[in-house]
Amino acid sequence: MLNYKHNAIEMDKIINDSIKALDMGKKEIIEIAENTRLDRKRLEDELEVLKREVFEIISEIEELEHDLKQSKKKLFDVNRDFNKYSQSELEKAYQDADNLLVKLAVRREQERFLIKRRNDIEVRIKDSTKTLKRADNLIGHVGIALEYLSGELKDAGEELDNLQQKQYLGIRIIEAQEDERKRFAREIHDGPAQSMSNIVIKAEICEKLIDKNIGEAKDELRNLKKITRDSLQEVRKIIYNLRPMALDDLGLLPTLERYVISFKEDTNIDVTLKVRNVDVELKPAISLTVFRIVQEALNNILKHSEAKSASILLERVEQRLIITIIDNGVGFDTKAVRVNKKKNKSDLSGGFGLYSMKERVALLEGEFEVKSEIGKGTTLKIQIPLINEEEAPN
Template sequence: MEEVTMLNHIITQTLDSVGTSREKIFEIGERSRSEHEYLNQELLQIKAKVSQVIKDVDESALKAKHARNRLAQVSKEFANYTSEEVRSAYEQASEYQVQMAVLQQEEVQLRTRRDDIERRLKNLQDTINRAEQLSVQMSVVFDFLSSDLKQVGEYIKDAKEKQNFGLKIIEAQEEERRRLSREIHDGPAQMMANVMLHSELIERIYQEKGIEEALKEIRGLRKMVRSSLAEVRRIIYDLRPMALDDLGLIPTLRKYLENVEERFAITVTFKHFGVEKRLAQHFEIALFRLVQEAVQNATKHAEPAEIIVKIELKPNNVTLVIKDDGRGFDPSKRNESSFGIIGMKERVNMLNGVITIQSKPQQGAIILIQLPISNN
């Protein structure tokens, strides 16, 4: 009993330490990302200044050349010019020469600053990437230590397979969270930041150029907001299609497969047999996830040119067929898509169904799923 208490204490301390380290890594990543964005804006400004200084140097060099030619002409024909004209020619040549030297020095300083920022940006990006990688790894460790794998263990007998499967599930969850975080950061969050900047610009344009020019910018802002809204809706749809609750399984599958066809530029054929009817909510979700997992496995690992999805709804059962003409695989061997298939098998088993997988290398794959409706 004392050993168990000590073990629990050690696990608690380990979890606390891992959790604290994960938070610190996240803070480092966020600070690095903020500094990266700030330096990136500064870099854009400096590049614009460098371009302008180069242009100014060229103009100053041309003026200095003309002034020197003028001074040479005055010196050569000294008797034909007044002392004031001689002095003016000398001062102008000297002034342009000094101006060009100042601009050249400014160009050197700007280029040095630009190169320094670019090096810092590269280092910061490396830090951000490393922090993200470490954060995912720490989250995997934390979740694995704190998760209860007993339920999964009932289905997976081999200890090594259970460990790998549990880790793969957690890694997939963390990868999905990171993907969603990036999509929100690079999509809606970035667009909303641009909307804020654009709104400030509109206010300035209104003050400087009047209402007509401001209205033009507002139309552009409206397009930006519309695009941001569409991106948010796409992210929400990927998490859970609301059409599944409103319209049912068949229309949602049809819409999802149309999106897959558009996103991956492959041919996706959807065929529905039987009566289109509503099923229990959890059962419709399960059927949608099965199709989603099978299609994602095909697009991610098989590189198919065509995917065919068929669903037949009968009074007492549902039959799903997902077929692709991709690279195929040997079902008896472990590969990178095995954990997706294991997840599908677990879902089918929980629904008292049967899943059959037929595939050979370079001959595509066929997944046949049969599920009873009466018990679901």
């Protein structure tokens, strides 16, 4: 009993220290967000000035090109009928043409510099916007954590075991969210962001070529169309990974069919999907849970099982939805898979994936069962009650 009280006091101290650290972290994030917002405003103002300068210098280049054309014509006339002109007139014609060439070269170099500077600022503005969005999200998450720590967990001495589990899960969820944000940030930066920058450059090239070389302009437009199409495909893929829109538009079964087909094509693992007696429209909470469970299960099969084939069976038995997922992989010892709280990771790869699936099912008051032996594959069996809309958990 004495040890229990000691642990409770220790936990209260940890909570208080966490609240202080989170509060300081929140203030620092707010300060970073404000500085980023000011920096973005400064960049936006600078971008407007650069746009005006680019427009002005392009207009000046067009005038210089026109003047140079006239000067070359004059020079041609002078050379053709040099007997009609004095020596000073000949020298002036050459000098005017040289001056225009030099001035045009300088202006074109200035144009290249300004366009590069403008593109760099546009990229920095996009990066600042992403940073602000992440900062705002972090402020919200830290606020929730502060409210949670300051409220329900403030006097959690009698619920110490439950508190420790929730605290650990909270850390894992935050880590998973941050890893997911980093992954999406990398995907956006390396994919659509780079493509958009290329689109801007290609559009500028087309704009310059359209009146000079229509053939090259068409080639650049074809390249521009391909880049745009690829960028759109990347954006759609990122959106699908966040949440497949087909789940809302078409329902669970068509979305699962499309996902299984895509998984088979990407991995060469033969996955079959069978459905029995599931002829009712499932509630959003159930549809999303089933989709994420299948997604996580197939991900575990790909990463850990070395399986060549797998099967998924969805069937309705009275008022319960039963999902059975079987693979012919290497299997594992179910007793050896547990979440190691001290190391913040699973003792076996995939352990946290199984644990997260189990938690999803528990939220819907369902049952989760894992059967596996080394060398004999793995079977997951999930039973979820088909609850009414008003009974669905938040």
